[in-house]
Amino acid sequence: MATLRDWLIDDSPASPMQARLNRLYRVLGALMHNPLAVIGAIIVAALILAALFAPWLATHDPLRQALAERLLPPSAAHWMGTDELGRDIWSRVVYGARITLVIVALVAVLAAPAGLVIGVVSGYFGGWVDRILMGITDIFLSLPKLILALAFVAALGPGIENAIIAIAITSWPGYARVARAETLTFKNSEFIAAVRLLGASSLRVNLGHVLPLCTSSMIIRVTLDMAGIILTAAGLGFIGLGAQPPLPEWGAMISRGRSFILDQWWVATMPGFAIILVSLGFCFLGDGLRDVLDPKSGEQR
Amino acid sequence: MADDSTTTAEPARRRGVTGSAHRWLVTTAGFLVTLAVTFLGLLAITFFIGRIVPIDPVLAVVGDRAPTAVYERVRVEMGLDRPLTTQFVSYVGDVLTGNFGTSVSTGRPVIEDLARVFPATLEMATLGIIIGVLLGVPLGVIAASRRGSWLDQAIRVVGLLGYSVPAFWLGLVGLAVFYARLNWVGGPGRVEIFLDGIVQPVTGLLLIDSIIAGDWEVFGNAVWHLILPASCLGFFALAYIARMTRSFMLDQLSQEYVTTARVKGVPERLVIWRHAFRPIRVPLITVIGLSYAGLLEGSVMIETIFSWPGIGNYLTVALLNADMSAVLGSTLVVGAVFIGINKISDVLYRVLDPRAR
Numbered sequence: 001m002a003t004l005r006d007w008l009i010d011d012s013p014a015s016p017m018q019a020r021l022n023r024l025y026r027v028l029g030a031l032m033h034n035p036l037a038v039i040g041a042i043i044v045a046a047l048i049l050a051a052l053f054a055p056w057l058a059t060h061d062p063l064r065q066a067l068a069e070r071l072l073p074p075s076a077a078h079w080m081g082t083d084e085l086g087r088d089i090w091s092r093v094v095y096g097a098r099i100t101l102v103i104v105a106l107v108a109v110l111a112a113p114a115g116l117v118i119g120v121v122s123g124y125f126g127g128w129v130d131r132i133l134m135g136i137t138d139i140f141l142s143l144p145k146l147i148l149a150l151a152f153v154a155a156l157g158p159g160i161e162n163a164i165i166a167i168a169i170t171s172w173p174g175y176a177r178v179a180r181a182e183t184l185t186f187k188n189s190e191f192i193a194a195v196r197l198l199g200a201s202s203l204r205v206n207l208g209h210v211l212p213l214c215t216s217s218m219i220i221r222v223t224l225d226m227a228g229i230i231l232t233a234a235g236l237g238f239i240g241l242g243a244q245p246p247l248p249e250w251g252a253m254i255s256r257g258r259s260f261i262l263d264q265w266w267v268a269t270m271p272g273f274a275i276i277l278v279s280l281g282f283c284f285l286g287d288g289l290r291d292v293l294d295p296k297s298g299e300q301r
Numbered sequence: 302m303a304d305d306s307t308t309t310a311e312p313a314r315r316r317g318v319t320g321s322a323h324r325w326l327v328t329t330a331g332f333l334v335t336l337a338v339t340f341l342g343l344l345a346i347t348f349f350i351g352r353i354v355p356i357d358p359v360l361a362v363v364g365d366r367a368p369t370a371v372y373e374r375v376r377v378e379m380g381l382d383r384p385l386t387t388q389f390v391s392y393v394g395d396v397l398t399g400n401f402g403t404s405v406s407t408g409r410p411v412i413e414d415l416a417r418v419f420p421a422t423l424e425m426a427t428l429g430i431i432i433g434v435l436l437g438v439p440l441g442v443i444a445a446s447r448r449g450s451w452l453d454q455a456i457r458v459v460g461l462l463g464y465s466v467p468a469f470w471l472g473l474v475g476l477a478v479f480y481a482r483l484n485w486v487g488g489p490g491r492v493e494i495f496l497d498g499i500v501q502p503v504t505g506l507l508l509i510d511s512i513i514a515g516d517w518e519v520f521g522n523a524v525w526h527l528i529l530p531a532s533c534l535g536f537f538a539l540a541y542i543a544r545m546t547r548s549f550m551l552d553q554l555s556q557e558y559v560t561t562a563r564v565k566g567v568p569e570r571l572v573i574w575r576h577a578f579r580p581i582r583v584p585l586i587t588v589i590g591l592s593y594a595g596l597l598e599g600s601v602m603i604e605t606i607f608s609w610p611g612i613g614n615y616l617t618v619a620l621l622n623a624d625m626s627a628v629l630g631s632t633l634v635v636g637a638v639f640i641g642i643n644k645i646s647d648v649l650y651r652v653l654d655p656r657a658r
Contacts, residue, residue, distance in 0.1 A: 139342030272470035279465030
């Protein structure tokens with residue numbers, strides 16, 4: 001294996017592929033030395049695994065009601081107890097991982113590229129394009145995210161799809177800002193000038209050279225934002241505007257357990273622990289990634 | 302703060318009074334233009350949200366069995382036949398004159414409802430930010446001065462928990478533990494029901510009103526009820542403030558003047574509080590302003606849990622009843638306050654920090 005490692009840390013990579021793998025290897029190596037980042041990566045991996053293998057991890061059908069077994073405390077048969085309809089909470093939490101993962105993935109897929117394109121275009125072309133695009137971005141940035149998402153969902157109607165759209169609408173401006181700042185730092189560098197002298201079009205310069213350079217700051221930003229996205233989605237579910245019953249969405253589960261908080265505490269608290277754990281995992285991972293990929297920016301968000 | 306203003310006055314004098322007055326005018330005008338554009342953007346967004354509602358506003362008024370003639374007449378009366386730009390202009394006019402429409406759920410003008418509920422939110426968020434600052438700033442300074450210690454790690458985890466704990470879950474668990482089990486604090490609501498409405502509302506802030514009325518029973522009961530929701534909000538402020546204070550302090554502690562002070566033999570306590578802490582007071586004001594604005598927003602979830610009769614509770618009830626005038630009115634008010642606080646802390650930063658001028 002020593003040869004593979006030598007190939008990975010080679011100072012003069014022979015192909016772009018090798019150069020990319022080199023960088024990946026170094027980033028992963030640096031991440032491994034950051035205990036919080038490792039914990040975060042494990043939690044995020046566990047979320048993905050739980051979502052993928054939910055049918056095998058769940059001990060019961062998450063939707064099957066058994067009124068004879070309602071509101072049972074945690075036990076060997078029901079690891080997290082049962083809810084007011086006799087459904088197994090552990091199984092519901094495991095299936096809830098799927099919903100959470102779908103929400104964060106879709107928000108990231110919708111909002112990050114939109115913000116990236118707006119930011120790069122704004123930074124690269126400057127002038128009026130920049131002023132108009134950044135004006136719109138700043139207006140969105142100066143508005144309260146949660147309230148805006150709530151208003152959008154109220155207008156679009158409750159449901160998980162609309163919740164995802166609403167959260168995406170409120171998340172892109174942050175990415176646009178990051179992408180613009182990155183673009184401005186690269187825009188006047190010599191290698192961009194060289195590519196342009198070779199006759200590359202603006203589209204080619206942006207797609208082939210500017211966009212890829214923005215990805216590492218985008219990855220950091222998206223990872224750090226994940227906790228906020230999860231909390232907003234759970235909040236919408238809690239209010240009753242997000243995922244609708246009988247979907248085992250964590251926020252909606254807490255909302256149903258609210259009436260039983262005094263005597264059957266497990267109904268509301270268990271999904272809460274799942275939210276905290278996963279959000280914390282993304283925070284740890286994001287912090288670690290930032291320390292490795294962008295050591296200058298320090299602690300500030 | 303006095304020493305800051307004397308140092309900043311000097312370059313202004315050197316530039317000449319007319320020059321600085323002119324510059325000041327340009328900056329202020331620019332600031333007012335951005336402020337106006339931002340507010341207009343907020344209005345455009347709420348207007349847009351109001352248009353994408355799948356409910357036909359005319360049908361909501363006339364009912365779905367009305368004849369076409371009636372439908373058309375109401376449509377014209379509501380101004381919905383006019384072009385969107387005209388509708389937007391009249392919407393802006395309405396909002397500027399305080400006409401937010403009538404709430405379907407309460408039957409009263411939305412602006413009256415908002416004026417009634419806003420003080421309750423303000424009271425909770427203000428106590429929350431006080432708790433957040435009083436605990437967050439010292440924790441951040443301690444974390445920075447013992448960088449890498451277990452205490453620093455613990456404060457870091459508390460800070461990250463502030464980004465990971467759902468506000469409604471924290472409120473719910475807090476209520477179950479501190480109210481139901483331990484009975485250390487009051488339950489949901491602003492006061493016990495039998496004390497409700499005793500004090501004449503003057504400011505709408507119950508703590509101040511009960512002091513004005515001299516009713517100490519109501520005052521004590523209000524504090525008893527306020528402390529838990531305010532602490533929940535305070536936790537989120539604390540997390541953010543401690544994190545930012547730590548990073549500002551680390552910046553300062555790595556500067557050469559700190560090393561000089563240490564070499565001179567200044568005690569560490571004085572190095573931290575008298576030397577390193579002073580320059581971070583100005584950026585901290587911005588941080589505190591931002592988190593205060595954030596608390597007004599965060600109170601939506603907390604108010605739902607604590608049945609707190611504030612703007613958050615009003616908004617959630619309106620959301621569930623699809624009461625769009627009330628939803629958009631609340632969004633506008635919270636948005637406007639949010640923008641206002643952000644801009645004020647921005648201005649304070651510029652006024653107090655000579656380098657930002």
